[in-house]
Amino acid sequence: MTNTTTAPSSTETIELFKSHVIPNYLRYPINLVRGAGSEVWDSEGNRYLDFFPGWGCNLLGHCPPRVVSAVQEQVAKLIHVPNTWHMDIQGRWAQMLSERAFGKAFFCNSGTEANEAAIKLVRLHTAPQRYKIITFEGGFHGRTFGALTATAQPKYHEDLGPLMAGFQYAPFGDLDAVRQLVDDQTCAIMIEPIQGEGGIRIHPDGFLAELRSICDENEMLLVFDEVQTGCGRTGEWFGYQHFEVTPDIITLAKALCGGIAGGALLASDDVSPSLRPGMHAATFGGNPIAAAAGIATLETIEQDDLLAEARQLGEFFENRLLALQEEIGLIKEVRVCGVMVGAELMIDGGAIVADCLEHGLLVNCTQGSVIRLLPAMNLGLDAAEEGFEILANALRSATQSIDNDN
Ligand SMILES: Cc1ncc(COP(=O)(O)O)c(C=O)c1O
Numbered sequence: 579m580t581n582t583t584t585a586p587s588s589t590e591t592i593e594l595f596k597s598h599v600i601p602n603y604l605r606y607p608i609n610l611v612r613g614a615g616s617e618v619w620d621s622e623g624n625r626y627l628d629f630f631p632g633w634g635c636n637l638l639g640h641c642p643p644r645v646v647s648a649v650q651e652q653v654a655k656l657i658h659v660p661n662t663w664h665m666d667i668q669g670r671w672a673q674m675l676s677e678r679a680f681g682k683a684f685f686c687n688s689g690t691e692a693n694e695a696a697i698k699l700v701r702l703h704t705a706p707q708r709y710k711i712i713t714f715e716g717g718f719h720g721r722t723f724g725a726l727t728a729t730a731q732p733k734y735h736e737d738l739g740p741l742m743a744g745f746q747y748a749p750f751g752d753l754d755a756v757r758q759l760v761d762d763q764t765c766a767i768m769i770e771p772i773q774g775e776g777g778i779r780i781h782p783d784g785f786l787a788e789l790r791s792i793c794d795e796n797e798m799l800l801v802f803d804e805v806q807t808g809c810g811r812t813g814e815w816f817g818y819q820h821f822e823v824t825p826d827i828i829t830l831a832k833a834l835c836g837g838i839a840g841g842a843l844l845a846s847d848d849v850s851p852s853l854r855p856g857m858h859a860a861t862f863g864g865n866p867i868a869a870a871a872g873i874a875t876l877e878t879i880e881q882d883d884l885l886a887e888a889r890q891l892g893e894f895f896e897n898r899l900l901a902l903q904e905e906i907g908l909i910k911e912v913r914v915c916g917v918m919v920g921a922e923l924m925i926d927g928g929a930i931v932a933d934c935l936e937h938g939l940l941v942n943c944t945q946g947s948v949i950r951l952l953p954a955m956n957l958g959l960d961a962a963e964e965g966f967e968i969l970a971n972a973l974r975s976a977t978q979s980i981d982n983d984n
Contacts, residue, residue, distance in 0.1 A: 585611040585621040613640025629951045630942040637833035639954035645836035648874035667869040678815040682850040684843045685864025689805035689831035690720025692841040697724040700766035703852035708765035716776035766799040771817035774806035777948035778913045778920025786823045800825040809833040813889035813916030836875035840868035884955040888916040895919045906977040919951035933972035
């Protein structure tokens, strides 16, 4: 593959950032300039295999051809019109989502916005004295104040108080705690069907179904934050479809538009009318570009049979990680659902991420010790093999240095 020599170097770009970009992200010292499928290149021409493309947004890899064409075509036709008009493309997108899930759609631009909409909707739909929402320790729902307060992780709340009133936190997987928290002011339970940023944590068997029962018994709503699990990542269209539980509301973003910014909330036909005219809005929500990309994403997944590929890749990663666990003993637990892959280590994962990067593989570490992979559904088994060997070697070297130190 040829080098993109016209781009400024990584060093020049880092300097530009130092002068002009607020340093609220910890960034690697690399200037990425191009991507195709599961590969990206930096301005020095180095190629990386990407097992964490777009922080979970690029579920079809970088620059998926059907999404690129759909956006190119749409951008020349109609870029943006406000939601005071009808747009057939938004209507068709909503129909496609609803046919694969349920209900009706509200569109926005990101995960946190989708969750803000859900927080409003559950309060609007239930009796006026009901305002409390139960969420779970280790969950992640976004950075705006409602979604941030819903995120029961103290490190994200530091120095930001006072937070929004009305959120209560239950420990992960603890049904008794949920039952104790419910009172006549509780309007909803909000949960990721599988915790993503929390470390690919899968709830105990039957847990989500019990939450459904608690909601039904107490006239509360069940909200699934599917920002990370949605749109095929788990090998089903939506995470809830693994657990034989249908929530009242799901929130979506990340992979929804194949890498273009977009978010959505789907609410059951019973609940959706409560988001009545004037009560909520997003200027860019459901714009024609996002809609074109969203439709092309769903079509690609369907036409290329990518749900099956996601399941197959999930099996590959699970089997390989379990074998590696036997071999090196540094892996505490392997947790996989489709192309949502977590390996909890007995050590800090920072050095593993750095070693992988040095050898041309991009991976993520969350919660300090969980190696998280969110590869594209169309990664393919050859690339999966190639990248897995790099990861396995990084873990083998770490084991060796620990052994040498002891
Ligand atoms: C489950 C979940 N919800 C919400 C969000 C927030 O999404 P966004 O960054 O698009 O606001 C994230 C982001 O990582 C997420 O994983």
